[in-house]
Amino acid sequence: MTAWSNNYIGIPRVQAGRSRAGVDCYGLLWLVYREVLGLELASYAGESVDAPERVEIARLVECGRSASPWREVSPGAEREFDMVVFRRGRIADHVGLVLAPGCMLHVVDETGVYRETFSSGRWRGRLVALHRHEALA
Template sequence: MTARTKTKGHWSAHFIGLPYADLGRTHEGVDCWGLVRLALSAHDIHVPSYAGGYASTEERAEIAGLISGAKPQWQKVDAGRELDVVTFRRGRLESHIGLVVRPGVMLHVTEGQPSCLVSYLDCQWERRLTGFWRH
């Protein structure tokens, strides 16, 4: 059974398969922050757009600064639960985020791939995981 099958009827199903779009903030296309923002807003959790804070997702230093600046508004937690933000390093900078769907699984999007569910415990993500944050 795939992650997509397991989530049929789950809130996350509405956000799987959205196309990647640099600075995207709608169902027509999202980047990683845009996806998290869109999904959280469906749960009446409203966070800033930050669309004006960087010109593209390639500007990792600017994104890392925005993530760092947003953290005081969030509570760091030891383990992720549904709707927690999970942060990751890309290179040396913390510049990618996802949204916990259930322990061990996140909703996220990366360039060239539509939004999907993946395990943040696999070797690709776990070694770059920097923390869980609760709004």
């Protein structure tokens, strides 16, 4: 697995977190893009406060992935640093960061940031889309 990802394993989950002290799923993407790639993404910090606001989070994810600077990628063509989008229930409100085809770095619970497969298991049927930042195209 990519060596840079080891620096993020275990960062705690903190709603609207955008630092090494804690991140939410989008915050992890934001932090890695900033620190590893030197790319600035919209922060959205403070726009999602707690679980009852999942619809708002989904709207932010949808807006972020469907507009510039994101370009859709076909499943199987994903590569390191692509954004993978999942639905939980009927709402697409979770993102991860592709490490390698079928493997991501993400955060969903008190475990903190960790690696997980998305090509099989619990995330496979929840996959909505894969997107690549235009600077990485």
